[in-house]
Amino acid sequence: MRRWRGNPWAVLLTLSLGFFMTLLDLTAVNVAIPSLMNDLDASLDEVLWVVNVYILILAALLITCGRLGDVFGPRTMFLAGVALFTAASLLCAVARDPAQLIAARALQGLGAAALAPQTMTIIIGTFPAERRGAALGVWGAVAGVATIAGPVLGGFLVSADGWRWIFLVNLPIGALVLALAAALVPDVRHDARHRLDVPGVVLATATLACLTFALTEGERYEWNAWIWTLLAASVLLLAAFLLHQRTRQHREPLLPFALFRDRDYAVMGFVSATVQVGMLGLFLPVMIYLQSVLHFSALQAGLVMAPAMILSAVLSPLAGRTADRLGGKYVLMTGLALFAIGMAGLAALADTGRTWWELQPPLVVAGIGIGCVFGPMVTVAMFNVEPRMAGAASGVLNTIRQTGTILGSAAVGALLQNRLAASLHTEAAERAATLPPDVRARFIADFDHASTGLEIGARPSATPPPGTPPDLADHLRQAAASAYEHGIVDAMVPTLALPIAVIALGALACLLIRHQGTRAPSAPKTPTTETPARTHK
Template sequence: MTSRIRLSEENRRWWTLAAMCFALFMVMLDNTVVNVALPSIQRSFDASLSSLEWTINAYSLSFAVFLVTGGRLGDIFGRRKVFLIGVVVFAVASGTIGFAPSEGWLVASRAVQGLGAALMMPGTLSIITNTFPPAERGRAIGTWAGVSAIALALGPLLGGWLTEDVSWRAIFFINIPVAAVAIVVTLFATHESRDETATREVDIPGIAALTVGLTALVLALVQANAWGWGSARIIGLFAVAAVGLASFILIERRSHAPIVDFTFFKSRSFVGANVVAFAISFGMFAVFFFLALYMQNILGYSPLETGVRFLPSTLVIMVAGPLSGRLADRVGPRTPLVIGLTLVTASLAWQSRIQVDTSFGFLVVPFVLLGLGMGFTMSPMSTAAMNAVDRTKAGVASGTLSMTRMVGGTFGVAALGALVASVGRHDLAQSLPNVPEGTREKLVDALGSGAATSGASDAVRAASERAFVDALGAGLTIAAIATGLAALAAWFMIDPIRPQHEAAPAPTQADTEAAMV
């Protein structure tokens, strides 16, 4: 207790940043180790490619749906409190995933894990925003992004080693000690903060409408490939999403305590940051999901070898994140954002030329460019969004930005999954005209997994691999177009002016008392 009271405010800021970095480390580690473990999970439960997508999408669904709500609850009831609840839920769900006896149990636990992340993640960025003044915020967010990139670097290696030599289940158990450290450091150093202008009223109708609308939207994106984009169920889900989201906007405009302050969207910088968030996640989620399958099931790498080959990207992100944050403090976020998105676009365009027999040497340079571009994008994107709103609204602003990222990522996986199925079906019909249509459909469903070709002839296996790689190349081209357009949006929409100095908010007596509880 005494050591906590003696902490200076300067030291406390950096301890707080460390706690937020631990939390983000846990989430990013989970994302990267899961990608490497996908083929092993697929074999463990004998899952199809569409079923395997739920390992990612169940998490993305609950994460995206509850992010704005999590951010708003933090603004109302205390960001530290909601953040800690999220960390506990995330850690417990990680344990239940590790013990999953079936694919259904795994998917359900991933959904709960997404809920924990939704309560936790807006808190990390909003707590940093309230702890650091605008002129230092880029450096803090850059450090936050850079330290989290250590998880990106360690995730594939640790995940590959555990999957190969222990079990894919072990990759989820490692979240538990990381969560414990995050909880201890947060209780030790972080002041409680909330939206001083908000009442304790929770907008239940708004939360309900947003939940219905986003759930229908993300579920439609996730299931569109399995049910068919033109099927009655998918069209019905899109209709429900439209009604739900339209109702949410009407409710929020009349609510005394709205979840989302729509004046945020009067800021071109805030809108621009969300456009960038959607585009970068659209490309990255899909790329890492399908590249992990490509490396293991097409190129024949083991999980550990796949993890090692992601290092050129992840190590560069670790260095570029803090650098871009400091650059954003000096010149504003627009310049590093445009540079980063241009590099990502070049990387994706380069990778779109991959073939069935592509060597890793071909991928080294685009992987380095990808890491550099991601490092120069993520931190300035967050800085641009958070500097565009008042610090009292940091929680819901952070939640909105994170929700946009998750919806973009889910749409990316769904869109590329649809492209793989469509291009694969066409290619297999051309290359295997004598194979019965029902058999070809099984091959389409298993594209990229090798599941349906394990006992097939060399011709069938080769045709399936070519179909998957052709579709992946087309998907990478589309992702490159999306990030290129995002670079243009960043140039025209993000405020180029560097942030002005502002005194850091002094803790209130209530904050000091809350920090000692």
């Protein structure tokens, strides 16, 4: 094992396993919501907190933990994050009530925030510039694979052994990552001593906590006065944070403004947010469509998406290597265009009665597009970042990505809810015309109630009143199923228009990219070669 210490590809495998573990739990828990409610006697509000507290802590602390990696060393923070995440997973698995599970999930979020920014920092410090694109392509592919592996693995574990195994599966992975990291990952540091901007940490954390809470909980609380107060507070706190950072630009700020003077980094920050909106825009309505309209199980729905994500994972390192050699602008634009085209094709194809293989062509196109995005996006963003600022740059970029995830979830969820309310009412009213007058009002009311429920796409009961003749009862059930399925399809199509438009905007933004790759051996040195990291083996 000693001879593998510091080997770039062994290090990348270790980092990717740790990163994959944190992203897996971001999506797998959603599949277990019904089981959690039944087993822990939890309310929907409590179970949604189990999901959202992880996102809240992760998004709020990424910038801070990125800087802590600069102060204490990225290897130290990575090991601490993996250890905390693994221990918190055990606490999740043995939780006996919703409060215990929510607290353990918060600790999981803290562990994920501690380790995630360090992965990119260590990759940059370990790989030479000419191979960094392929490495970051693998790192980016992990995000795409974890997005689909979460629902697939979660559905399998919940179906086979119960929700607790979603967390127990992290224990052997976490133990393996800890052992590999201790043995293989070098201590990549820089000679400069770093100081932590404590007021900046407090302001950044408070800003992101208020923003994340408001966006994740806004729909559930019907965007009441408290939610808008939190949004206003996040704006004021952000202004205070930026003013404070302005005074510290020569004293190691938490957010170095110099990062955004690099046009490529600034553009990739915007593009990474658009990609996350696109991913949420693809997965949220499509997973509902697959399960509620085509009647696939959670596991089957995940498997329908799997070929596209596997293709994405295979292509991502190749796309990163291509971006290294030829520049990322046109690779990214091609990938984003294919992503949008695939989603548009899926929207055009969506209907009741589709088979899984009919959906594969547009999903495969979208998967190819995603595979051409993640690797080059990170390569271009970090190309001109000095190693001494890699922790801060990684933390900021990951925070922007997570903020894009939250914005995408809020925007796509709200639009889907709005379109679902309209389409379910329209479909119910159309089919009610064929029913006896005395059951029409109740039939339509059932759909109106379902469309405003907390669970998007909650199926209306359509239970016939006592004494309903069997023929009429069958007619009611058939009409309800038809209205429900067509209502979801009608809502899904305009909902997909939002992420398609956002992805198209991201593609246009790529025209601003300057980085043209490293084709010429005489290319001028970048800051990454002028200030090498000090590696402790």
